[in-house]
Amino acid sequence: MNRKKKYGWWKHIDFMIIDLLCIQIAYLVSYFFRHDTLRLYRETSLYAHVNILLIIIDICYVLLRSTYKNILKRSFIREIESVLVHNIVMWGLVMAYLYVTKQAFWFSRQVFLTSFGFTIIFMLVGRFLWKLNVRRIVWKGKNQPNFLVISTQEYATEMVRQFSDRMYNGFNLAGLAIMDRDLENEKIEGISVVCNKDNLLTYVQKDVIDEVMIKLSQDDKEVNELTWTLLQMGVVVHIALDYTDNALPNRTIERIGGYTCMTTSINTASSVPMGLKRLTDIAAGIVGCAITGIAFIFVAPLIYKASPGPIFYCQERVGKNGRRFKMYKFRSMYMDAEERKKELMAQNKMQGNMFKMDNDPRIIGSEKGPGKGIGNIIRSLSIDELPQFYNILRGDMSLVGTRPPTVDEVAAYDLHHKVRLSMKPGLTGMWQVSGRSEITDFEEIVRLDAYYIENWSLKLDLKIILKTFKVVFAKEGAE
Template sequence: MYRKKNSEWLKHLDFELLDIICMEIAFMLAYVLRHVGHEYYFPRMYMRLCIVLGVIDIAVLFFTNNYKGIIQRNKWQEIIATAKHITIVQVLLLIYEYMTQEAYLLSRTVFLVSWGCAIVLCFFSRCAWKKVIRRRVMAEKNQSSMLLITTEDRIVELTAKLRHKDYRDYKISAIYIERELADAKDNIIETDIPIIYGKNSLLEYVRQNVVDDVFIDVCNSKEQLTELSDIFLQMGIVVHIGMGYLPDNLPNAFIEKMGEADAITASINTATGWQLSIKRITDIIGAIVGLMITAIAFIFVAPAIKIASPGPVFFKQKRVGKNGRVFYIYKFRSMYMDAEERKKDLMKKNEMQGLMFKMENDPRIIGSEKGPGKGIGNFIRETSIDELPQFWNILKGDMSLIGTRPPTVNEYEQYDLHHKIRLSMKPGLTGMWQVSGRSDITDFEEVVRLDTEYIENWSIGMDIRILFKTIQVVLCKKGSK
């Protein structure tokens, strides 16, 4: 899933709100300074001007590109841009006063001081907030990993274009050259980015490594381009294609700029920044509520686990998240301490066809020796209490409330190329196949099909439906074994 860039004024809504707040503060500060030693009374006219000031600022945004490239601007460029923006707003405010025949009531001191204060406050607040944004953008966990497909003679030019901006939300993780490595020994390319040679090496790299985006600069033919874009899109990877050959199989395609390079971008599905922000806000709220429930459950579950099976209350395991990123998942422990070792001997009894393990009356579950479904571990799993600590993963951002279940590292290493589409979205606490009778699903390919259906048709409304259906499933104790 690809996050579409918002329009310029929506993209920098945080800076817009910051400017309005600073201008309002400057205006009120100027009024206070003008009336030092007098009784502070904010006349109705000045209160109205505070409102008009905000409206004018919003109106100016529709006719100027004041925030375009704001993250890339240095301090000198920023002071000029800030002064220009504030001046336009203040002049329009003066014109408004003139048109309403109230200009004579407006104190020149208030007007001029607020003008200067607004420039200073807006400039310093913009610079401070930019530092926060830049740190966040450049953090490795927030950068997408891009694979570049090009030729030897284009590497230097294209990487320079893609790296043109100092602060980018992507990094070039590898470069693919079509010819085989044996043919390239006479022409070693000097670059700080790993070079991949040959189609087999390319597919193995994509299968085993984190790849969020692929930028296809050149191909020998339209057929080759179509083949490659098909492979990547079926894995849920976002495809950017240079303005050369264009295949006919690009879903959700649009033109955008990657650094200084123009490209056609296509993805299995796209979402606006607003949609993903709503999803993240929902995750945070849900995680906070969930952690409160987890704390209450801990009071009762922890002693029961400790009595039945000495050892840690929580189970920690490496799982694979979005596009191959590894993280630790947390659960209440419902199995004995040697569960992973015993799993190797139980694989022949696996009821799941494919890369998942499921077994009726699993002897690794705490208390299973008492009989089918009678152990404390069975109760924890049947009621889905074991999943509660994953709200911590959701709060951290490793997972989402709704998504696809994250595979273990061992399962992921056995994935075929088309299985990786499950990882094109952030993994979830629950998802499509969990509420589609997961106890009755014994074929991993059916899990992949349901997860693909979810990713291709994702919407906020779909997440809400799955969330409510999950509550119903949990309350009815359906689907957990």
Template sequence: MYRKKNMNWMKHWDFEILDIIFMEIAFFLSYSIRHKESLLQGEHMYTRLAIILVALDIVVVFFSQNYKHIIQRDAFTEILYTIEHVTIIQLLLLLYEYVLKESYLLSRTVFLLSWGVSIVACSFGRIIWKQIVRKILTKEKNQSNMLIISTPEHVDSCLKGVLNKKFRQFKISSISFLEDDNNAPNEVMGIKTLKGKEKLVEYIKKDVVDEVYIDTSGENYAIDDLITTFLSMGVTVHVGMGFLPDDLPNEFVENIGDQHVITTAVNAATGWQIALKRLIDITGALVGLLITGIALIFVGPAIKIASPGPIFFKQKRVGKNGRIFYMYKFRSMYLDAEERKKELMAQNEMSGLMFKMENDPRIIGSEKGPGKGIGNFIRKTSIDELPQFWNILLGDMSLVGTRPPTANEYEEYDLHHKIRLSMKPGLTGMWQVSGRSDITDFDEVVRLDTKYIENWSLLLDIKILFKTFKVVFEKEGSK
């Protein structure tokens, strides 16, 4: 799922909140210096002005371009923009008092001091916060991998346009030329190139691809096929204005660098929605880790007694768009479970790229009989999943999403299966609340995951969480 940019005036809401905080501090401080008392104890007029200041800031931001390209601006330019912003707000405050015929009551000391302190405080606040945001943006784990599809003739100008901004939320992972031309360069600006469609298909099957930028005026049918393929994988596609296919889902216009493109994705969410989903994840993870700690007191010794070895099981899993991470569980199987899995593949109850087996002999205590032993208990009650709250806190997983495949399962995926990985994997999801043990066809799992991704909303996540509690407590679909 693609993170859609906020509306222009809300794009840098963090800087707006920072400005408001510093201007309020400057106003309160200026009043206290002049009148030797707190503004909260002072005249009603100044208290009202402090509130009006917030409203004026929001209005000015809405109608101005003060925050446009703020991340790219240098310190001196930022000071000039801050002077402009603060001055407009202070003059509007003065105009407000003049219209109310109260301007003669306004202290010049308060007005001029708050003006100057606001400029200094907001300038430093913006510059410091900008450095923090830049570091966050340029961290590798926060950048999406973008594949460029272009032609040898146009690739230089394409890259210059896309990479014109120093601080970006993406990095170019590779460049693809659709024609297998031996004369085409092996790399451009230090970025390796792929020659021909076969190399392209091989690359997108094995490597992490979050977004694709198509900058070519090649044959329309070839581009149409490529867009369809990428969308079926859940990859976001940006199409240069030189080629505009029909019937793109969730399409909207935006900028990649200084290039205007049409962006299309299986689903798109605003920055607010993504931020709120992450906030819910962090809150849920903290609560979940507390429960995990309590469970560890009882489950840990029981696992140790039944099967000497580590309490926790760590396994490589595949996350968003092919990123590898370690997923944690309470160990419910014997230490040689992975080796024994090969012997049991003939008894796999799932059709496709997942393994599931009722009365699995690898489960700790399974020799006591069907459903017996600590391993079966923690699996039936889903206690084994609790350590994954640590993965959620780290940001590798979400509370709600699609279940992450193992590395071996992922290697066998067809291209359309990769749509499952277009969102962060989840502790629970559509498949889990739809009778997971009753589903024996992997393609049905993919269908349910695709339905979730295409219809994602915060409300849907909340519904799935409530259904998960019901499934867990009633032990539905767990074998």
């Protein structure tokens, strides 16, 4: 799923917050030097009114002047110029306000002048330090999508040079796919050729690729066919504007690495709802980890008594677009469960790349009878899933998403199955609230996950969360 790029003032909300903090600190420090107190709102209303006015003027100035445009590329001299103009306008309007309202006599000139000077210094330092932090994150490639360029040798050389000339592209160039000749394992301008035309789709399926950019010299039909195949795999596709297909979904025009592209994906979400989704995950993760700690006190002794060994079960799972992570659960199976799974494959009732069986003998206490073991109880109440709140807090998973598959399952995927990996896996999701025990066809699970991704919204997440409570408390769909 494509996350809409941030434009306008919202793109640099971080710098806006830093400037506001610097203004507040400078004003409070100046007020303290003059009045020997920080009780700004208790001592006098005039200084409190000016403080509120500073905040309003700063926000309006940012919205009207686009003061943060190209801020990461500015030289230090340009930054000084920007900060000086910003403060001259802001404090000039404050001075005009004090003069017009005839309150200038009551406002300390020392506070005014020291606030003006401190604000300039603090804003310069704040912006400089934050730019260093942003550049460090960009250079390390942290939180940047992995990007594959699909092109010919001629175009690829030109594109890599274009990307290299730009300080901030907003992606990690993971490699090149050269379609007009076999150059695999060679390098073009220092970037590895990772696949060719014959093994392109296999590479995208097996490796961690979030987005691709297509620039080819072939006809529209071949480009469109490749685009549709990649979309079915859940990959975000950017296409050079030489090629267009009016049927492609969720099309937007944007600049990427110096190129104007048409971007298409199975769904598109803006930064605001995606940000709210992440904030919800963080809040749920904190609360969930606290609940997990309480549950541990009661569950851990029961698990250890029935099956001595680790209380938590850790397994490598596959997350967004193939990223691997360690997923945690309360252990509900015996220590040799993975080895015994091979012996039980003949009893697998799932059609496709998952394993599930009735009365699984690997579950702790299953020898007591169907549903009577401690492992059955914690699974039926979904208590075994609680440690996954730690994964949610870390950002490996989300509260709502697709089921996190195992490495073996992903290795056996067909091309269209990868669409399940185009969003973060979730603690709950469409499959979990749709009677998971009754669904025995893996293709049906893929269909449910694809529906969720194509129709994602905060409202849909809320519906799934409410249904999850119903399923858990009614003990529906769990074994």
